[in-house]
Amino acid sequence: MTTTGTTAPRKKRTNATVINMVLDTSTFIAFILAMQPHGTGVPIHEWGSIALSVAIIAHLVLHWDWISGITRKLLGRLPAETRFSYVLNLLFYIDMTLIILSGLLISKSVLPALGLQVDEHAGPWRRLHGLSADAGIIILALHVAVHRKWIASSFKRYVWNRVTGRTNSDR
């Protein structure tokens, strides 16, 4: 009973870390590629961005405990780094919403495929799409930098150590 009680949560945590790593790496690559509509072509840019938004929702759901925990404590005492991270993530969420909304409103591929025609490719949404995407890459850079320790330790543990044949107990 004791053995089961100690190993099961550890396995669960390990799996969650791997899932987070795979999802976050894919999301990061997808975001960088989404910034290149002329490289991917507009249909891949638009449909890929829809998939990216699903991945972001999955990312948020996986971090539910952190988000709900900090939201409850937001008005109380919190380390400055945690508060900064929370505000940054909130800005990222708002910015991603604006990117996707403005992208849909100037869509040439997704909405027509759903039978909706958009004639406005020039209005404020066009420029907002570009500006919010440029802001998004800056926020993404800060988001990655804030979580650099987790990224480095996870990469070392699950990628580097496996490639080099080291076990995690080796130091």
Added chain:
Amino acid sequence: MTWLSRSVLFLAIALLFVAAFLGLNRLGALSSFEMTGRPGGPPGQTQPAPGGAPATTAGASAPSTTGSAGQTTPGTAPAGGVVPGPGGDRRGGFQWGEIGKDLGLVALAWLVLAGLDWLVNRRTVQASVRR
């Protein structure tokens, strides 16, 4: 089903932001983001391509010159040609310089925050040694 209800909650929050943005647009708060005249003309406007047939949706699908999103500055129609319409032209291909800039920005933010972290830790250690 917990993950589903949480997903719906995040989507609902996103929809609130969407409503806010649409409301701001209706109030005219976003009108300052309207594309104004620049070399190459505002995107989406019909304009003749230099030395050729009229271009369609010029700029809307032409490659940009600045901005990592490739959309900050509208491009111009190719000489003598017609800018391809909706459907996904891939003229210009990947802008490796822009990708490099994006990744460089990530690396820069990483180094700056790591440097700040190191400085703060160093000062903390020095302060504790003095005590």
